[in-house]
Amino acid sequence: MKSIFKHNWIPLYLFPFLGGLLYASAFPIKGMPSFALGAIIGMGLLLSTLTFHSSEHDKRTLKGEILSVLAFSLGYNLLGYYWIPELLKVFGGLHAPFNYMVGWMFTLIITPHLIFFVLLKRLITKLSLKRATILANDEKRLLSFAILLTILEYIIPQQFPAHMAHPWLWLAPYLGPVKFFGAPLYSFVSFALALFIAFFMQTKRVTKLPLIVFSVTLVLGFFFPLSKTSSDSGESIKLRLVQGNIGNDLKIHSEQGLQLALSEVVQIYSGLSKKENGFEADLTIWPETSYPRLLRSKSLKEMPSSTPYEFKSIIHQTNSELYVGGYDLSDRRNDFYFETQYNAAFFFNSKMELADVYRKRILIPFGESLPFGPLNQTLAKMIQNISFFARGERFPLFSTKNGHNFNTAICYEILFSNFIRSYFNANEELPDFIINITNDSWYGNTSEPLQHLFLSHWRALEFDTPVVRVTNTGITSVLHEDGSESERLEYHTKGTLDITLPIRETKEKTFFQIVGFYGMFMIWIGLFAFLVLIRKRKTSS
Incomplete structure (x- = not known):
């Protein structure tokens, strides 16, 4: 050398x-x-x-x-x-x-x-x-x-x-x-x-x-x-994971309000959700921003009857609760759409009511926001190709009709272990599983969906909790706590993945959830x- x-x-x-x-x-x-x-x-x-x-x-x-x-x-x-x-x-x-x-x-x-x-x-x-x-x-x-x-x-x-x-x-x-x-x-x-x-x-x-x-x-x-959760306890939840495989042009046109495009997207997801194959789902899950119409969670909670007809039809016909990625209207108003919407996930219960909503907290720089703090609002007037979303503040814990709990992460949020740890510790009860909804269609036929899934799997290992990944264009699957994976819906595939997910009778915090990165200092002190x-x-x- x-x-x-x-x-x-x-x-x-x-x-x-x-x-x-x-x-x-x-x-x-x-x-x-x-x-x-x-x-x-x-x-x-x-x-x-x-x-x-x-x-x-x-x-x-x-x-x-x-x-x-x-x-x-x-x-x-x-x-x-x-x-x-x-x-x-x-x-x-x-x-x-x-x-x-x-x-x-x-x-x-x-x-x-x-x-x-x-x-x-x-x-x-x-x-x-x-x-x-x-x-x-x-x-x-x-x-x-x-x-x-x-x-x-x-x-x-x-x-x-x-x-x-x-x-x-x-x-x-x-x-x-x-x-x-x-x-x-x-x-x-x-x-x-x-x-x-x-x-x-x-x-x-x-x-x-x-x-x-x-x-x-x-x-x-x-x-x-x-080890992963076994089915010996008899407790399980039936999940229907819906992958619409909506192309970018159709997705953009539907979100712009073009009626034919909007109707086509909704029909694709509704049709897949109602698919009859003998599987009776407890929870049906749509991916990130899959529902193109703008929703307002505040109004949905105040007037339960305002739940979209498509959601009511799915819940009524399948007797399944519904978890949908979409856009939530914020209280902020301006002419250039700066933080007027949230990238959100809506949970509609068996009564066809909005039970709760999660609003994305980690926004992708140069895609969903800018990293320039107080300058963002000024720059938003000049930059047109970025969605300036508002930032969520809550860590809701969702509960199904059978009492099974889950929390959520939208897109790249699942990649940050400290964020997921904060989510876990924000609630007294532990989730039975994590739902990660995402849309990787922007990356084309590349390695990004494989890499995104690969990195996401570490959250299942660190928190001893399965990660249910539901994506628009793939890859949709369940990532288990032992490093294994369920069957997949591959990239650019339209369909549903029906999963019976075992539920652990008793749940305990992992040591990593309790101490996080600070546990490493114990090892380092011991080595010295x-x-x-x-x-x-x-x-x-």
């Missing part, structure tokens, strides 16, 4: 670029097999081009290390997020070559935590030049930087958080510790292994700590595997204590 730092600039940017490609390969890519170890090896290639010891501090500049991170992000972006240009074309009306140019610019923001890591790493390394610190010991140095990388990965916002932990899903159900420490544990182990690779490439020496941490995590997973103990024994002997 010394010759690389001094004379050859190509590996300094080629290694990270290849690392980014490998990192992306660890996640589902349409048309190619996933490489589960790609994230660890790819991150190791990037970290091998960064300096970690005070004696190497002057071998690379800050600018050079940031360029290495951007090279990594470019490879990661080109393979992992190749669907962004398609989104810009379909959703934003931006065509080639401009959609590709803008898509490549996302390289600058896809891995912000790594930029922060370089800045903090160099600051810590600079301070260590003046006096002996934790960086003086190989194990403590690697442990410290693995902790820093893990913390930054979870506290720095990412629009599509594909973390180091997530490829471990391929090892399910042998992931028992996830209920105690969540995905952050597996991110930490992965970063430790990536630093092990980088350390070996730089020094040709082997440090045992990352291998010990990996081995312990692996053994615990195999001895305490995850272990290193101190080992050092004392070596000194005494």
